[in-house]
Amino acid sequence: MAHGPSQNFFSRWLFSTNHKDIGTLYLWFSFAMFLLGGAFAMIIRAELFQPGMQLIQPEFFNQMTTMHGLVMVFGAIMPAFVGLANWMIPMMIGAPDMALPRMNNLSFWILPFAFAILVATLFMEGGGPNFGWTFYAPLSTTYAPDTVNYFIFGVHIMGASSIMGSINIIATVMNMRAPGMTYMKMPLFVWTWVITAFLLVAVMPVLAGAVTMMLMDINFGTSFFDAAGGGDPVLFQHVFWFFGHPEVYIIILPAFGVVSQIIPTFSRKPLFGYSSMVYATASIAFLSFIVWAHHMFTVGMPIAGELYFMYATMLIAVPTGVKVFNWVTTMYKGALTFETPMLFSIAFVILFTFGGFTGMMLSIAAADTQYHDTYFVVAHFHYVMVAGAVFSGTAAVYYWLPKWCGKMYDETMGKLQFWIAFIAFNITFMPQHFLGLAGMPRRYSDYGLQFADWNMVSSIGAFMYGGAQLLFLFNVIRTIGWGKPIDDPKVWEGAEGLEWTLPTPAPFHTFSTPPIVK
């Protein structure tokens, strides 16, 4: 087996430089983090089931909301899409592997250490980070628990991992496309990822800068964010959101790419408006750099600033609208079938658009004063993060899993999971719009009696949604272990692209000789 994977379990997974093995590692790691972050969410929803304090202390509640956000964003969603990129990009562009395979190994294997450091703080004296996932100064500097330094180092390592992963993707796509695979022939998943990779290289260092300034303020007596020494806490918010807004597109752009692969397959039509999709993605990426202060309308900006950030934010609806239009038009008059990946993708289009509309409401500076830091915001970003990124990630796994392992998942169980997830998601987050508009603030462990009913509904939905994820885990393990073997290279009759020309299951090494793309 000179050309296969190492037969020793440890040397195969620890020292792997194979893009498929590393992709698998990323996907399993992200699913483990998804369950961990989900467990934190279950604790939050259990505490909020009824008004008053029942299960946990407010201090621990704060740690749960913070860790839920950090683990989901940096541990679950981002590594999941890096895992998909590792698996699929070389197969989609006809490359034998990623450009920098040993760096690929490094960028994965530092991640478990980053999260071990972060999660370990929960067991330390003073507890874990409790200042919200946005870690605003001075909550995260002057008033932070001592474990904040572990949090800072954890974020540094995650950032290094993301930057290395992104450089690898950029190098792969720029240098290793098969002959004839021009940029405008690349599948949209590759396009969205290469744009995401550029965003990551540009803004992860800004996040590293923000936490480095925190580190210096806390330990070395500087005053970047401390007014006593001439600094300004509002500066922290500017630096954070200069990273943070591109970050939300880093999360959603690969999801756009996934959906743009799946919808044409099950509509049996090519993607409508391919080039407009590429330009729309690039426009969204550009706009993401110039709208950051719409997260901070209430800090006291001059009217001119509020107006600028309001209009610039609204502008993002234009390229996003182009994308939604193209997805819908791809389905129009298509020969549609509704396998599990397609169901998740259609739900993505509907619910993401819904989340986009609440985003438009939030972009109105005058109205945002009312919505700011309420459950309306929580509902908004869960519609785009969960129904957006997580639904499309689930769709991607169902779509490509047969290709990866050569076995078919259980379609009935997949559809059951979809319907539970879809209904439970809406039961969880739809009422949070009402709670937010009625004035319930986010990040509190308790609430007034008038919010009791909808919170109970939301908690019930959350437990159902959590259950659907266990079904997902079971279905994936069942498929890998006992699924019905298939050997059709295309898997899906409507699928197009280089990855579907490879045998099923995909061999350990693929495209050692590059294919010719006409």
Next chain:
Amino acid sequence: MANYSSHRGVLIRSIIGAIAMFMFAIFVLPPLYDLFCEITGIGGKTGGAYTATEITVDTSRQVEVQFVATNNATMPWDFYPVEHKVLVHPGESKEIVFFAKNLTGKDMVGQAIPNVLPNNAADYFLKTECFCFNNQPLAAGEDAELAVVFIIDPDLPASVNTVTLSYTIFDITDRVPVQVSQLQ
């Protein structure tokens, strides 16, 4: 098939880009932010010491100047303005006094940070002397009267009739151990 040197080119350019963005975040964004606030005056930050020049006093106009004192969360001193408001003519030099007392049993150093509202008045609030230009060491139980001498620039926009000068006092004892030892 691409060779390794073209990968290295991408790698080096990306790493340089990433390091440049890191440097940008730490060394460019904070000064840029301060500069932006200074130009637009939106931070409410006042300028440094102003050297008095001949200004004609505009007796046709009166501006009410209010004084606010705030203790930062961990600061245990007594700190308040002796007068809460004064009426001044633009161009007139006026001295007012804040009172500070260290109520604790240990020597401390405080630092007051000024802020002016409304934002468009910050550039017209000129301080010729201010205790905020230096930090304030007070021994245990000691008190002090802290003076501010200010002039309202006659160019103050006509829409502004009331200006609020606010000081927040911070405990910076840990940062200036030298001065505490000089007190003893």
